[in-house]
Amino acid sequence: MSNSATYETIRKELQQISVVDTHEHFCFPRSAARSHRDILTMVQNMYIVDDLRSVGFGAREWGEDIPAPQQWERVKGALARTANTTYFKVLQRIYRELFGAGNILELDYDAASAPSLEHAAQGTAWYDAVMDRANIQCSLVDKGQSTDFEYWLLYNGKGLPYSGGLTGDAPETSHYPRFLPILRIDFLAYCYMPRARKGLEDRLGARVQTLDELEDFLRELLPTLRQRGFTGIKSCLGYYRDLHFLPRQRAEAEAAFRAGDSASPEQARAFQDYIIYLLAELAGQSGTVFEIHTGLRCFGSPYTTGNGPHELTELANRNPQTRFDFFHSGWPWTWQAAAMAKSLPNVYLSLNWLTAINETQAEHYLQESLDAVPFSKITWGGDCFYVEEAWAHLEIMRDLLARVLAERIGSGHFDAELCRVMGRAILRDNAIRLYGLEKDC
Numbered sequence: 001m002s003n004s005a006t007y008e009t010i011r012k013e014l015q016q017i018s019v020v021d022t023h024e025h026f027c028f029p030r031s032a033a034r035s036h037r038d039i040l041t042m043v044q045n046m047y048i049v050d051d052l053r054s055v056g057f058g059a060r061e062w063g064e065d066i067p068a069p070q071q072w073e074r075v076k077g078a079l080a081r082t083a084n085t086t087y088f089k090v091l092q093r094i095y096r097e098l099f100g101a102g103n104i105l106e107l108d109y110d111a112a113s114a115p116s117l118e119h120a121a122q123g124t125a126w127y128d129a130v131m132d133r134a135n136i137q138c139s140l141v142d143k144g145q146s147t148d149f150e151y152w153l154l155y156n157g158k159g160l161p162y163s164g165g166l167t168g169d170a171p172e173t174s175h176y177p178r179f180l181p182i183l184r185i186d187f188l189a190y191c192y193m194p195r196a197r198k199g200l201e202d203r204l205g206a207r208v209q210t211l212d213e214l215e216d217f218l219r220e221l222l223p224t225l226r227q228r229g230f231t232g233i234k235s236c237l238g239y240y241r242d243l244h245f246l247p248r249q250r251a252e253a254e255a256a257f258r259a260g261d262s263a264s265p266e267q268a269r270a271f272q273d274y275i276i277y278l279l280a281e282l283a284g285q286s287g288t289v290f291e292i293h294t295g296l297r298c299f300g301s302p303y304t305t306g307n308g309p310h311e312l313t314e315l316a317n318r319n320p321q322t323r324f325d326f327f328h329s330g331w332p333w334t335w336q337a338a339a340m341a342k343s344l345p346n347v348y349l350s351l352n353w354l355t356a357i358n359e360t361q362a363e364h365y366l367q368e369s370l371d372a373v374p375f376s377k378i379t380w381g382g383d384c385f386y387v388e389e390a391w392a393h394l395e396i397m398r399d400l401l402a403r404v405l406a407e408r409i410g411s412g413h414f415d416a417e418l419c420r421v422m423g424r425a426i427l428r429d430n431a432i433r434l435y436g437l438e439k440d441c
């Protein structure tokens with residue numbers, strides 16, 4: 001068989017695999033149905049907004065008070081200057097292939113908004129249709145911010161003022177059976193602050209007033225995580241600080257707790273380190289997967305260094321029983337993630353988001369990683385706010401995975417049966433095994 005015939009065969013087989021998607025931030029069907037999701041809203045909640053910022057269309061331009069049709073014309077002008085990126089390709093594929101609306105750059109405001117408004121209003125029925133078309137069986141969902149404290153943390157992390165009072169959907173309240181909740185644990189690492197403890201009470205119903213009580217609660221939380229409806233825990237602390245977590249004495253955490261809002265930056269850092277090590281230990285004891293954001297930040301968070309996978313070396317080495325899922329393969333420090341997944345039995349390689357950040361690099365990275373990292377440790381996720389985006393991210397993933405596997409068969413590197421097993425493992429079986437899911441989750 002020619003390489004292109006092999007590609008077509010594999011691509012069809014990959015389409016038949018019912019995907020277990022390890023990471024999303026999905027808006028819930030009921031929220032979509034309530035929203036006025038015009039094209040401007042849609043673009044602002046997709047990754048393309050970062051490429052727009054990159055070409056000079058940022059917060060100030062979005063904030064200008066001008067009629068929506070005129071604003072859309074300005075956005076299109078900026079979008080045209082991003083038309084080479086994978087983020088743009090995602091938007092274009094949604095409009096061309098999923099919505100059947102044609103070239104996004106040729107649509108006026110009403111034509112571009114009509115499909116997104118119409119589909120969002122359908123709520124659950126539209127979600128079912130997109131999840132079925134993508135052939136996603138279930139998605140692990142982290143909603144990020146759901147309490148006032150978490151919104152404060154988000155704004156503070158971006159250096160923006162926060163006037164208080166925001167709350168959002170929590171993943172355990174999605175009421176959509178194909179979404180499996182993940183608990184974002186960032187606020188726990190700030191519980192030396194009274195307002196973070198208020199967030200803990202709001203989120204999980206626990207009132208703690210001492211470090212002892214906080215530790216007791218965490219020791220109870222991790223073993224009961226599944227009963228509480230969560231499939232794993234996730235840290236996004238890489239958005240707020242570097243990832244160089246170090247082992248700390250309990251007295252250091254105690255000092256931060258006593259200092260509260262007056263804790264020095266060093267005391268705060270020691271507290272965060274202490275809680276992350278405690279959570280890692282408890283995750284290991286309870287068999288909970290610890291997901292960690294590594295690498296690039298998005299949605300206007302300041303660019304930084306110090307959050308590549310290598311920063312987590314000590315945490316991973318000191319907690320060998322804890323399974324860490326390294327998100328985004330640490331892009332742009334992807335080889336650190338691959339080396340750690342190869343060397344450390346407790347580190348796993350997640351391609352989530354990577355395939356939409358840089359499709360070509362994701363393809364080369366996967367091709368080369370398959371010579372180094374056991375395929376049974378690699379998973380995929382969309383990392384999206386909209387189900388439509390996840391459909392597009394998965395199309396891109398299936399396309400590049402089929403190209404990689406076809407090349408490997410064509411070159412005689414792997415046989416067809418191994419490629420079949422690897423495709424199914426990366427899109428489905430590895431996630432089921434890593435996260436301990438039912439096959440019909």
Ligand SMILES: [Zn+2]
Pocket residue numbers: 023024025383
């Ligand atoms: Zn994410």
